[in-house]
Amino acid sequence: MVVSADEYHRRTAITRLSVSADDESLLRETVSAWQRGCQIAVDKAWQQCRSKSDIQSLAYDTIRENTSLASQHAILACHQAAGNIKSCLARKQDGKKASKPTYTSPTVAYDSRTMTLFPDREQVSLTTHGDHARVQADLVLPDDADGYQYQYFNSDQWEPTESTLHYRDGHWYLHLGFRKPKTTEPTTENGTVLGVDLGVNEIAVTSTARFFSADRLNHTRREFERVRGDLQDYGTRNAHRTLEAVSGREDEHVKHVLHSVANGIVAEALRYNCDGIIFEELDDIRNRLPDAAWHSEWAFNRLYEYVTYKADASGLFVATTAPQHTSNRCAECGFVSDVNRPTRDTFECSRCGNRNHADYNAAKNIANAYLRREQQSSRGRGVSQYALKSGVVMPDRGYLPYSDAPVAEPTDKPKPVQANS
Numbered sequence: 001m002v003v004s005a006d007e008y009h010r011r012t013a014i015t016r017l018s019v020s021a022d023d024e025s026l027l028r029e030t031v032s033a034w035q036r037g038c039q040i041a042v043d044k045a046w047q048q049c050r051s052k053s054d055i056q057s058l059a060y061d062t063i064r065e066n067t068s069l070a071s072q073h074a075i076l077a078c079h080q081a082a083g084n085i086k087s088c089l090a091r092k093q094d095g096k097k098a099s100k101p102t103y104t105s106p107t108v109a110y111d112s113r114t115m116t117l118f119p120d121r122e123q124v125s126l127t128t129h130g131d132h133a134r135v136q137a138d139l140v141l142p143d144d145a146d147g148y149q150y151q152y153f154n155s156d157q158w159e160p161t162e163s164t165l166h167y168r169d170g171h172w173y174l175h176l177g178f179r180k181p182k183t184t185e186p187t188t189e190n191g192t193v194l195g196v197d198l199g200v201n202e203i204a205v206t207s208t209a210r211f212f213s214a215d216r217l218n219h220t221r222r223e224f225e226r227v228r229g230d231l232q233d234y235g236t237r238n239a240h241r242t243l244e245a246v247s248g249r250e251d252e253h254v255k256h257v258l259h260s261v262a263n264g265i266v267a268e269a270l271r272y273n274c275d276g277i278i279f280e281e282l283d284d285i286r287n288r289l290p291d292a293a294w295h296s297e298w299a300f301n302r303l304y305e306y307v308t309y310k311a312d313a314s315g316l317f318v319a320t321t322a323p324q325h326t327s328n329r330c331a332e333c334g335f336v337s338d339v340n341r342p343t344r345d346t347f348e349c350s351r352c353g354n355r356n357h358a359d360y361n362a363a364k365n366i367a368n369a370y371l372r373r374e375q376q377s378s379r380g381r382g383v384s385q386y387a388l389k390s391g392v393v394m395p396d397r398g399y400l401p402y403s404d405a406p407v408a409e410p411t412d413k414p415k416p417v418q419a420n421s
């Protein structure tokens with residue numbers, strides 16, 4: 001049976017590589033040969049043709065003559081150019097600008113002929129350029145066995161497919177692509193989303209009960225404020241310059257923390273097999289948290305942006321939803337009341353008695369609100385449930401534990417609704 005590209009589920013597992021100094025220079029040379037190869041392909045094909053095979057017959061020989069790319073990589077460079085030209089044409093059709101691509105980012109594409117994954121040895125072998133041997137590199141994976149990457153290794157269902165090598169901040173990373181055929185079960189109707197609540201004490205809390213604390217950010221903010229206060233007291237031009245440098249360092253630090261939170265949110269979505277990540281609309285967060293202490297609006301925007309591109313690289317969608325009583329609705333019985341919040345961090349339902357962390361309760365409500373709208377939408381994304389740590393919830397059908405779940409946490413498990421309330 002021929003399976004077309006659309007008949008696969010696709011996921012990406014990102015891992016750092018441990019590369020020796022010799023291999024490192026081979027990979028660098030491969031990167032520049034790859035950039036030249038893609039550029040040749042796009043220069044030749046631009047406004048001429050767009051299909052992989054047409055570009056290949058037009059550019060393959062020139063790539064082989066003018067770069068050190070091995071044959072399969074010359075073919076992949078033509079495919080890369082084809083993909084980029086197609087997206088330029090699509091942008092133009094949407095009335096947007098699209099200029100001819102240039103290849104400057106330090107990446108190389110791989111496929112099953114140029115890359116071999118040895119999951120049990122946690123190693124990969126990569127074709128380099130010219131007649132050079134392949135490079136063997138160790139995958140630097142999380143120590144704990146529940147790194148989300150492991151679920152794709154040694155799996156009967158997931159097979160390695162197109163992947164990309166990246167060089168970033170002095171390290172090599174492999175974005176390992178995996179795919180599995182879509183089965184005949186209606187997967188488009190039981191897709192899963194992860195709800196995420198953004199806040200001040202916890203930057204983010206997921207519907208799977210993962211908490212990303214804002215302590216580090218708030219602490220740094222206080223430290224930087226203290227330094228700034230001291231500097232302002234001096235009032236000299238020198239102090240002013242130092243002040244600007246300090247603010248720059250603070251932004252860098254905040255971005256660094258937000259990147260790691262974004263990675264954590266995407267990893268959480270992958271761990272629970274979600275198809276999408278749902279946030280509340282940013283305008284509404286601003287209204288709900290009028291006294292947010294740090295640059296929350298800036299930080300939330302950044303976090304949303306980081307999650308969006310990291311999720312996209314992993315084949316997940318990101319969407320926002322307008323709030324529906326995000327903070328004062330009981331996620332377990334649906335009761336809405338303002339007396340549900342005895343303290344800022346605690347949610348306690350006055351109808352069913354559900355007591356929970358307020359942000360965690362909100363994360364479930366955000367997912368729930370999105371799914372409700374999905375059901376009414378004619379062009380939905382085919383998601384119908386949201387992920388908890390111990391199971392999934394369908395807004396109109398309720399809670400279903402994972403078949404392989406250990407024991408459900410009491411905070412996770414919706415109680416039956418009281419008929420008389």
Ligand SMILES: [Zn+2]
Pocket residue numbers: 330331332333334335349350351352353354
């Ligand atoms: Zn309740």
